[in-house]
Amino acid sequence: MKKKLAIFLICIAFIIIYILQANFFTWFTIAGIKPNLFVIFIVFLGLFGGKYIGIISGVIVGLLLDIFIGKNVGISAIMLGAVAIMARFLNKNFSKDSKLTIILVIILTTITYELGSYIINAFIFSYEISIWNFIRIVSIETLYNVILTIIIYPFMQRVGFSLEDMYKENKILTRYF
Amino acid sequence: MYKKKKTGAVGVGITIVILILLVFLSNTNIERLSYIENAFSTLIMPIQNGITTIKNKIAGNSTFFTDINNLKAENEELKEKNSNLEQSLRELESIKAENETLKEAMNLTEKYGEYKTVSGYVINKDISNYSSVLVINVGSKDGVEPNMTVIADKGLVGHVISVTDDTSKVQTIIDSASAVSCTISASEDSIIVKGVLDSTYLKATYIPTNANLVPNDSVETSGLGGIYPKGIHIGTIKEVVNTKNITDRYAEIEPAVDFSKLATVLVITN
Numbered sequence: 001m002k003k004k005l006a007i008f009l010i011c012i013a014f015i016i017i018y019i020l021q022a023n024f025f026t027w028f029t030i031a032g033i034k035p036n037l038f039v040i041f042i043v044f045l046g047l048f049g050g051k052y053i054g055i056i057s058g059v060i061v062g063l064l065l066d067i068f069i070g071k072n073v074g075i076s077a078i079m080l081g082a083v084a085i086m087a088r089f090l091n092k093n094f095s096k097d098s099k100l101t102i103i104l105v106i107i108l109t110t111i112t113y114e115l116g117s118y119i120i121n122a123f124i125f126s127y128e129i130s131i132w133n134f135i136r137i138v139s140i141e142t143l144y145n146v147i148l149t150i151i152i153y154p155f156m157q158r159v160g161f162s163l164e165d166m167y168k169e170n171k172i173l174t175r176y177f
Numbered sequence: 178m179y180k181k182k183k184t185g186a187v188g189v190g191i192t193i194v195i196l197i198l199l200v201f202l203s204n205t206n207i208e209r210l211s212y213i214e215n216a217f218s219t220l221i222m223p224i225q226n227g228i229t230t231i232k233n234k235i236a237g238n239s240t241f242f243t244d245i246n247n248l249k250a251e252n253e254e255l256k257e258k259n260s261n262l263e264q265s266l267r268e269l270e271s272i273k274a275e276n277e278t279l280k281e282a283m284n285l286t287e288k289y290g291e292y293k294t295v296s297g298y299v300i301n302k303d304i305s306n307y308s309s310v311l312v313i314n315v316g317s318k319d320g321v322e323p324n325m326t327v328i329a330d331k332g333l334v335g336h337v338i339s340v341t342d343d344t345s346k347v348q349t350i351i352d353s354a355s356a357v358s359c360t361i362s363a364s365e366d367s368i369i370v371k372g373v374l375d376s377t378y379l380k381a382t383y384i385p386t387n388a389n390l391v392p393n394d395s396v397e398t399s400g401l402g403g404i405y406p407k408g409i410h411i412g413t414i415k416e417v418v419n420t421k422n423i424t425d426r427y428a429e430i431e432p433a434v435d436f437s438k439l440a441t442v443l444v445i446t447n
Contacts, residue, residue: 074203
C-alpha cells in the first residue's frame with residue numbers, strides 16, 4: 001500500500017516538475033540558460049529509491065519527455081536511464097549527509113546527460129556542431145543545477161529517507177556515517 | 178558481497194530487453210506514437226492553458242501604478258490623436274478599396290493571401306537548452322497535419338512535426354536539427370539556412386562561390402524540399418564570415434521572428 005502511495009507521489013512530483021520546467025524556468029534563467037530539473041529528480045530517485053525505481057522512472061520520464069516535446073523518441077529515455085544507473089551505482093558508496101559529494105554527483109550526471117543527448121542528437125539530425133556554445137551552455141546549466149540542489153537538498157534528504165524506509169533494503173549503512 | 182549472482186543476471190536481462198525496446202522505439206516514426214502524447218497532453222493541457230492565460234494577463238498590467246495625473250494628460254493627448262487618426266483611417270480605407278480593385282484588375286493577390294491559415298497560441302516551449310520545439314494549441318481537429326508550415330506575422334517559424342487532437346509540435350528554424358533551402362531576394366542565389374545552438378542567429382551555408390552577399394539583404398524560402406512554400410521571409414543577412422577556403426564561408430542571418438517573445442502563430446493548411 002505504501003509503495004503504491006510512493007509511486008503515486010512520484011507521478012505527482014513529475015507533473016509538478018514538468019510544469020515548473022516548462023513555465024517558471026523558461027523565464028527564470030541564468031543568461032538565458034534553463035536548469036535541468038529532471039536530472040536532479042532522477043538522481044534523487046536513483047539515490048533513495050528502491051532497487052529499480054530510479055532506472056524504471058528514468059526511462060519512463062525520458063520517454064514521456066520525448067513524446068511530449070522531443071523530436072525523436074528514446075534519446076532522453078536512454079540518457080535519463082544512464083543517469084539513474086550512475087546514481088544507483090553511487091548510492092552505496094558515499095554518505096548522503098555530505099553536500100560536497102551530492103554536488104559532485106549532480107555535476108557528473110548533468111554533464112553526462114547533456115553530452116550524451118547532444119552527441120546522439122548530432123548524429124541523428126546532423127547538427128552544425130558548435131563546441132564553444134555547447135561548453136558555455138553546459139557549464140551554466142550545471143552551475144544552475146548545483147545551486148538548485150544546494151537549496152533543496154535538505155528537503156530532498158528528508159523525503160528520501162522516508163522513501164528509503166519504504167523500500168527496505170538490506171544495506172543502508174551509509175546513512176549512519 | 179551484497180549482490181547475488183541471480184539478481185545480477187536478471188538485471189542484465191531486463192537492461193538488454195529495455196535497450197532493444199528503445200532501439201525499436203527510436204526508429205519508429207514519432208507520429209505513430211501520438212496517442213500516448215494525446216493522453217499526456219489531455220492531462221497537462223488545461224493547466225498549461227490556464228498558466229499561459231494568467232501569464233498574459235499579468236504581462237498586460239505593467240502600467241497599473243502609474244501616476245493618475247499623467248494618465249489624464251495623456252488621455253487628452255490621445256483623444257486628439259485618435260480623432261486625427263480616424264480621419265486618416267477613413268482616407269486610407271478609400272485608398273485601400275481603390276487599391277484592391279486595381280489589384281484585382283491586375284490579377285495580383287496579397288502576399289500570403291493565397292494560403293489558408295489557422296491561428297494558434299504557443300502553449301509550451303522546449304524544456305532543454307539544446308533544441309527549440311514549440312507546442313501550439315491547434316491540432317488535427319483544426320485541420321493541422323504534420324509537415325505543414327508555421328509562420329508568424331514577421332516571417333517563417335518552422336514546420337509541424339507531430340499532431341494530437343488539440344495540440345501540435347512545431348520544430349522551429351532556430352532548432353539545431355533544422356535546415357531550410359533559401360534564396361537571397363536580391364541576387365536569387367540559393368543557400369541552406371541551418372539552426373545553431375546559439376539561438377540568436379541562423380547560419381547560412383553552401384553559399385555559391387560566385388555569389389555576392391551583402392549585409393542587410395533579405396533571405397526567403399526557395400520552395401525546394403517540399404515542406405516550406407516559396408517566398409516566405411526568414412530574416413536578413415547580419416554578417417558574412419570569410420574563411421581561408423571560399424567554399425567554407427558562411428553567413429550569419431538574423432531571424433525576422435523574435436522566438437523568445439513568440440506568442441501567436443499561423444499554420445498554413447493548404
